[in-house]
Amino acid sequence: MFAKELSLNDSEVASDKGWNLVGNPYQSWYNIHKLNFTAPITVRNVSNNTYEAYSIIDDDYALAPNQAFFVQCPDGTDNISFPLDG
Secondary structure, eight states: OOEEEOOOOOOGGGTTEEEEEEEEESSSSSSSGGBBSSSSSSETTTTTTEEEHHHTTTTEEETTTTTTHHHHHHHHEEEEEEOOOO
């Protein structure tokens, strides 16, 4: 399992607080349902030049090998981990 520490990145504005850039650490596709994390992830849609949010609970999405994504660190959470079975 790979774990990544997340920074709190304090801000006076709640919507700006706790953002972290993370990436799929594996050289294979990774199903977001297997992440040990509860908040949505935000990925860049290169073809539309936009950002899209995906719920780890409700959405079917697989991260490409080494694909970067943003997470907003929820209160009480200090890391995100990628179990091998993803």
